[in-house]
Amino acid sequence: MRNRIAHWLQGRGYRGVIIGLPYLWLLLFFFIPFCLVLAISFGSRTPTAPPFGYGGEHPWISFVGYARLFQDDLYLRAFLVSLSNAATATVLCLLLGYPMSLALTRVSASWRNILLMLVILPFWTSFLLRVYAWMGLMGKNSWFNGLLTDAYNLLTPASWAITSVPMMHSNFAVVLVMVYTYLPFMILPLYANLERLDPVLDEAAMDLGSRPFRVFLDVTLPQSIPGIIAGAMLVFIPAAGELVIPTLVGDASSPMIGRVIADEFSSASDWPMAASVAIVLLLLMVGPMMLYTHYQGRAEAGEEP
Amino acid sequence: MADPFIRIDNVSKKFGTFQAVQDVSLTVAQGEIFSLLGGSGCGKTTLLRMLAGFEEPSAGSIFIDGQDMAGVPPWQRPVHMMFQSYALFPHMSVEKNVGYGLKHEDMTAATRKARVAEMLELVQLTPFGHRKPHQISGGQRQRVALARALARQPKLLLLDEPLAALDKKLREHTQFELMSIQERTGVTFIVVTHDQEEAMTLSDRIAVMDKGRVKQVGAPTEVYEYPNSKFVAGFIGSITAFPSKVSAVVGDVATVQVAAFQGEVQARSVPGLSVGQEVTLAVRPEKLVISQARPEGANVIAGQVKDLAYFGKDSLYRITLPSGELISVHSVNAGRSSGGRPDWDDQVYLSFAPSAAILLVE
Numbered sequence: 321m322r323n324r325i326a327h328w329l330q331g332r333g334y335r336g337v338i339i340g341l342p343y344l345w346l347l348l349f350f351f352i353p354f355c356l357v358l359a360i361s362f363g364s365r366t367p368t369a370p371p372f373g374y375g376g377e378h379p380w381i382s383f384v385g386y387a388r389l390f391q392d393d394l395y396l397r398a399f400l401v402s403l404s405n406a407a408t409a410t411v412l413c414l415l416l417g418y419p420m421s422l423a424l425t426r427v428s429a430s431w432r433n434i435l436l437m438l439v440i441l442p443f444w445t446s447f448l449l450r451v452y453a454w455m456g457l458m459g460k461n462s463w464f465n466g467l468l469t470d471a472y473n474l475l476t477p478a479s480w481a482i483t484s485v486p487m488m489h490s491n492f493a494v495v496l497v498m499v500y501t502y503l504p505f506m507i508l509p510l511y512a513n514l515e516r517l518d519p520v521l522d523e524a525a526m527d528l529g530s531r532p533f534r535v536f537l538d539v540t541l542p543q544s545i546p547g548i549i550a551g552a553m554l555v556f557i558p559a560a561g562e563l564v565i566p567t568l569v570g571d572a573s574s575p576m577i578g579r580v581i582a583d584e585f586s587s588a589s590d591w592p593m594a595a596s597v598a599i600v601l602l603l604l605m606v607g608p609m610m611l612y613t614h615y616q617g618r619a620e621a622g623e624e625p
Numbered sequence: 626m627a628d629p630f631i632r633i634d635n636v637s638k639k640f641g642t643f644q645a646v647q648d649v650s651l652t653v654a655q656g657e658i659f660s661l662l663g664g665s666g667c668g669k670t671t672l673l674r675m676l677a678g679f680e681e682p683s684a685g686s687i688f689i690d691g692q693d694m695a696g697v698p699p700w701q702r703p704v705h706m707m708f709q710s711y712a713l714f715p716h717m718s719v720e721k722n723v724g725y726g727l728k729h730e731d732m733t734a735a736t737r738k739a740r741v742a743e744m745l746e747l748v749q750l751t752p753f754g755h756r757k758p759h760q761i762s763g764g765q766r767q768r769v770a771l772a773r774a775l776a777r778q779p780k781l782l783l784l785d786e787p788l789a790a791l792d793k794k795l796r797e798h799t800q801f802e803l804m805s806i807q808e809r810t811g812v813t814f815i816v817v818t819h820d821q822e823e824a825m826t827l828s829d830r831i832a833v834m835d836k837g838r839v840k841q842v843g844a845p846t847e848v849y850e851y852p853n854s855k856f857v858a859g860f861i862g863s864i865t866a867f868p869s870k871v872s873a874v875v876g877d878v879a880t881v882q883v884a885a886f887q888g889e890v891q892a893r894s895v896p897g898l899s900v901g902q903e904v905t906l907a908v909r910p911e912k913l914v915i916s917q918a919r920p921e922g923a924n925v926i927a928g929q930v931k932d933l934a935y936f937g938k939d940s941l942y943r944i945t946l947p948s949g950e951l952i953s954v955h956s957v958n959a960g961r962s963s964g965g966r967p968d969w970d971d972q973v974y975l976s977f978a979p980s981a982a983i984l985l986v987e
Binding site: 521 | 679713
């Protein structure tokens, strides 16, 4: 019996299972649901449950959802707000996270463990709780807002004086909380990438006449691009579809796309519309990613002269 | 006397409580290939890193071409290094790697390109300019590293175990190539190595290091034939050493009593020897003559063959002395037949010239 298991483990069947499992997972939990959503997006809204159906007459599928995407500028604006908020948050995460990741690779091993722990520590409290904490901080009567208000009043002419900094219910608040929430998703892949770089290469560049900042530009930065892209995707993709943060701290008059999808599903009970928005969002996210993977694969295969 | 090209003055380096380099003073002439030879942890790499500017000496100073290097950062030193791992930039082509240092030179793009082409030709890698480092072999990578380090025409090239990562055949070939490139460019080389053969063939002079100190400096023949300590004698080549006692010194010949030989032998004297002094007598295996008939003259020891290893061109014997101690003898198989060569358990006589024996005080 043991022999047969060992034999199987060395065989092709074993490899097939190992390779097949993730595909099965993707099929069950990504591809099939995706097909369902795609199917729903071509339906039309019905007042009865389930809240969508297919028209009896030709054409029996409907493009109403997709058509409305381009007609009603609510959707277009929601996409733009989402993409710009997500992009801003990604850039800020990168600017904050890169030096932190680099520092993590340069400190002693014991410090590194403590600092890494501090990066992950916020995950130990509920995400919602942390958003509520920010709401408290940004609110008109908080010490944080008071401090900022005092600082502002001190630095500007008396005629510009304000009673509090209007932070809540703005894109600023959304970006701030998203940067706070997603920063570890930037730091961890970047750190994993930077940590693998050989410090001897830095010495070699210095030896050949480069000052430390030049070494960073020539040696560290180009080699960390895969880490930057991985981190940027981990931040940008969930940030673009974010629902909770914009709902709690965002500007209700210019919703983000996640909010639009949720509203269409629940209050408007227009499933086909919600599905259309979701599909377009998915295409917007997956397209660049596939392009990147394609070029990455080509670059790794290497160019022959 | 003219100031030497490179002068290392009483340099020490401490890491915490660990003394990596201890009061080292050396001079290297322009155009020389100078080796720092020693086992791991002897301080040779630390000394090299101090020359490159990656470490500052805790005490002492380093002068390169008359310029004090104290406080001069690596990027401003007229020194380039070939790293043991080669440290090629993986995201740059061979050409870009070689041209990297030239970015800091004030030259036109065309001149830079010509210089890169010239360097690639020097190391015979012209067809590989567009490849990335991972697309070429280990030997080619080594040559890229050399070309990159030489491109800016450094005054001094530091080579950290330049041949360690190559296999044996390639190593021999590369050794001669390194020497010919050094000859053509005239750049001063300082080589760090733990391989005594590598040091012997490459270098004009060798500094043997142990525990942070320089034990002996000299030409390869000098450190081999006239080692000044048991450490150097044992580190370079093989040697058999016996404790002995000086019984007479006449001119440059000393007579010493060797317990293992149960008799007296004559050896070339060293300065400052006095009668009654405890010294070490050391003999290299190839300086001993093995014969079955007792030869005439002094310095003859009787023994019995315990082991013999036949390598073809030569044989290695292990001879048991009357005292029970063992001595190695290396003998070239000049004749073709095996007749007349000592065999297992044969009674043999070993002899050596007084000048072949080394007396070591330290």
